Amino acid sequence: MSCGMFDESRDVIEYHPIPLWITPFFFAGSYMKKRIGKTSIAEHKKTLLPSDEVPNYFSQNNLFARLTYLVFWYLYVMLETPRIILYSLKKKPDLFYGYEVYGARVASIAGRILRKPVVTRFQGTPLKINEQRNWNTLYPHGVLGLKSKADAVIMANDGTHGDAILERLGAPKEKIFFWHNGIDINFVINTQHGEELEKRYDLNKKTVLLSVSKLVLWKRVDRAVWALSALKTDYGVNNAFLFVVGDGTERAYIESLAVKYDVSDSIHFAGAVPHEKLWTYFTLADIFVILQDVGNLSNQVFEALSFGLPIVSLDDGSTTGILKNQYNALLIKKQNIETDVPRALAMLIKNKKMREGLASRAKETFASSVCTWEERMEREQKLLNTLINNEHKTSY
Known part of the structure; x- marks a missing residue:
C-alpha cells in the first residue's frame, strides 16, 4: 500500500x-x-x-x-x-x-x-x-x-x-x-539445528516431506497431512515424516487433523521460522509438497528447486514453464488428488533412483530458469x- x-x-x-x-x-x-x-x-x-x-x-x-x-x-x-x-x-x-x-x-x-x-x-x-x-x-x-x-x-x-x-x-x-x-541464494545453513532435528525424530531412517507456507485454509496444507495418513493406510509406507513450516489462522485446525488421521507422531509443526533456520528444513527434506488451491508457483518452489528437491504439486496450469511432470516434479490433476497424491509420494519414497533423477533436474531448472x-x-x-x-x- x-x-x-x-x-x-x-x-x-x-x-x-x-x-x-x-x-x-x-x-x-x-x-x-x-x-x-x-x-x-x-x-x-x-x-x-x-x-x-x-x-x-x-x-x-x-x-x-x-x-x-x-x-x-x-x-x-x-x-x-x-x-x-x-x-x-x-x-x-x-x-x-x-x-x-x-x-x-x-x-x-x-x-x-x-x-x-x-x-x-x-x-x-x-x-x-x-x-x-x-x-x-x-x-x-x-x-x-x-x-x-x-x-x-x-x-x-x-x-x-x-x-x-x-x-x-x-x-x-x-x-x-x-x-x-x-530468490536469495546466500544460504547460511544452521547445522546444529539440523543435527538436533535429525536426532530428535530419527530422520536417518525416514523419508522427509516438507511443506512451507502460511497456515491459511486456501494453502491446503491439510492435503499434505491427509496424504501422510493415506501413505500409511493405503501403501504401507510408515517411514515418511512431514515438516510443516509456517504459522497462521488455521494452525490449530491442521494440528487437529494430524490427531484425527493418527499421524501426529510423524509430523513436526515448526511454526514461523526465521530465514537462518528455514534453510535447515530444506537440507533435511527429500520431497517438497505444495498443493494449494490457487497459485502453486510461490518463492518456496524456487527455493526447493535450488536445493534439488523433487516436487509434488498440482497440474493446474500455475507452474507452467518451471515444473514439468516426470521431469522435475510429479504433477497431479485436481480431480485425482485423493488417489494420485499419495500414489505419487509413495512412488518417490520407494523409488530412490526416480527421486534422485527428479532432484538432479530440479537443480538444472533452477540454474536455467530462476534468477537471484x-x-x-x-x-x-x-x-x-x-x-x-x-x-x-x-x-x-
Missing part, C-alpha cells in the same frame, strides 16, 4: 507508505471486518475433502467487508493523491512507482497530471481467472487498483495468472512485465531507466 518516486539524476528513491493519520481508519475498518465482515467457514471445514476447493480470501467477505475495503480504498486515493502531487511539485521526480492496488492508483493519477512515467507493481492477484463475472462483486477495490493506467505493469508470476487477468482488465500486453520473483533477487532487480532497474529516458511517455 505505497507510492514511490524515483529521481534518476540524484539516484534517489523515496518511499511513501500509508500515512500515519490514516492508520486509525485502517485498523478500525480491519477490526470491524474481522468481527462482522467474514462469512464463517467453520461448517465448510467439517466436511472438507482433499479434492474440494475452499472459498478464497475475498469470497469469505460479506457485503460489509467488501464495502469497508472499497471505502478505505477511495479514502486513501482521494487524500493521498493530492499530497503526493504537491510534494512532487517540490521534489520533481522522474518516475512514479505504485505498489499494489492502493499505491497503483495514486501513482497513476500523479504521473498523468505531472506528465511523468508510471510503473505499477503487483505481487500476484486473488482473482480467479475463470470467475470473471464475480471480480467486481468480490474484489471491487482490487479491480480498480489493477486497472490503474501505467506505462509498465509489473506482475509477479506466482501462478495466479496475473498477466491474463490484467489483459482482461484492459492492460496492453506489451506493457505487462510478467516476471518471476528472484539481484538479477531480478537489475532487470527492473533497466526498465525504469528506459521509461525515464523515453521522450514519448504514454500510459494506456
Whole structure:
C-alpha cells in the first residue's frame, strides 16, 4: 500500500507508505471486518475433502467487508493523491512507482497530471481467472487498483495468472512485465539445528516431506497431512515424516487433523521460522509438497528447486514453464488428488533412483530458469531507466 518516486539524476528513491493519520481508519475498518465482515467457514471445514476447493480470501467477505475495503480504498486515493502531487511539485521526480492496488492508483493519477512515467507493481492477484463475472462483486477495490493506467505493469508470476487477468482488465500486453520473483541464494545453513532435528525424530531412517507456507485454509496444507495418513493406510509406507513450516489462522485446525488421521507422531509443526533456520528444513527434506488451491508457483518452489528437491504439486496450469511432470516434479490433476497424491509420494519414497533423477533436474531448472533477487532487480532497474529516458511517455 505505497507510492514511490524515483529521481534518476540524484539516484534517489523515496518511499511513501500509508500515512500515519490514516492508520486509525485502517485498523478500525480491519477490526470491524474481522468481527462482522467474514462469512464463517467453520461448517465448510467439517466436511472438507482433499479434492474440494475452499472459498478464497475475498469470497469469505460479506457485503460489509467488501464495502469497508472499497471505502478505505477511495479514502486513501482521494487524500493521498493530492499530497503526493504537491510534494512532487517540490521534489520533481522522474518516475512514479505504485505498489499494489492502493499505491497503483495514486501513482497513476500523479504521473498523468505531472506528465511523468508510471510503473505499477503487483505481487500476484486473488482473482480467479475463470470467475470473471464475480471480480467486481468480490474484489471491487482490487479491480480498480489493477486497472490503474501505467506505462509498465509489473506482475509477479506466482501462478495466479496475473498477466491474463490484467489483459482482461484492459492492460496492453506489451506493457505487462510478467516476471518471476528472484530468490536469495546466500544460504547460511544452521547445522546444529539440523543435527538436533535429525536426532530428535530419527530422520536417518525416514523419508522427509516438507511443506512451507502460511497456515491459511486456501494453502491446503491439510492435503499434505491427509496424504501422510493415506501413505500409511493405503501403501504401507510408515517411514515418511512431514515438516510443516509456517504459522497462521488455521494452525490449530491442521494440528487437529494430524490427531484425527493418527499421524501426529510423524509430523513436526515448526511454526514461523526465521530465514537462518528455514534453510535447515530444506537440507533435511527429500520431497517438497505444495498443493494449494490457487497459485502453486510461490518463492518456496524456487527455493526447493535450488536445493534439488523433487516436487509434488498440482497440474493446474500455475507452474507452467518451471515444473514439468516426470521431469522435475510429479504433477497431479485436481480431480485425482485423493488417489494420485499419495500414489505419487509413495512412488518417490520407494523409488530412490526416480527421486534422485527428479532432484538432479530440479537443480538444472533452477540454474536455467530462476534468477537471484539481484538479477531480478537489475532487470527492473533497466526498465525504469528506459521509461525515464523515453521522450514519448504514454500510459494506456
